[in-house]
Amino acid sequence: MGRTLRALLSAATVEVAQSLLGCRLIHESSDGRTVGRVVETEAYLSSGDAASHSAAGRTRRNASMFLGPGHAYVYLIYGVHHCFNVVTGPVGIGEAVLIRAIEPLEGIDLMEARRGTDRTVQLGSGPGKLVQALGITPDCDGRRLFRGALRLLKPEPSWTRPGIVSGPRVGIRKAAELPYRYYHANCRWRSK
């Protein structure tokens, strides 16, 4: 047996960002069940990372980043969209992995209805898009991801991981040179 999900999420954040690739993100809502496979992530650290929301300390908005491994951090971006992160690092430290893209696996009809498109490739190819497709809402912020309506699962044992590529993070100016974005090579589901 490999590591438990709990152990996997307790590793160093840049390692978790890579281990999360291939994991499944499941949301059971009153509308139905949707499942996506994580294919693109970004790590945000607690020190030496000016782009991290935790860089200036704890605020009401980023409080969930400090709750410890396996919590959800959901925040509003550009006043319009929400982004979903998996909190990492010890309690009180303030690190997280932004989920930037998923491959739709189950509940694709529901995802298309939520997104208002029948273009399956665009259901999860961006951090705001996947939040909308999975029906993740701000009240998911701070919740634990090991059980409950919104949860993470490790990849199926039969699943084989494609090669992992890293590069600069997207949409930031500070610390933009740090190669903390990870994604599967040759993956049609990642963001553009």
Add this chain to the structure above:
DNA sequence: GCAGGGATTTTCT
């Protein structure tokens, strides 16, 4: 196909 701009809230300077 690609560039440009609007939406709209929180945070920091």
Add this chain to the structure above:
DNA sequence: GAAAATCCCTGCG
């Protein structure tokens, strides 16, 4: 006042 871990629509070719 401006930037921000974004997305979508428009106009133009």
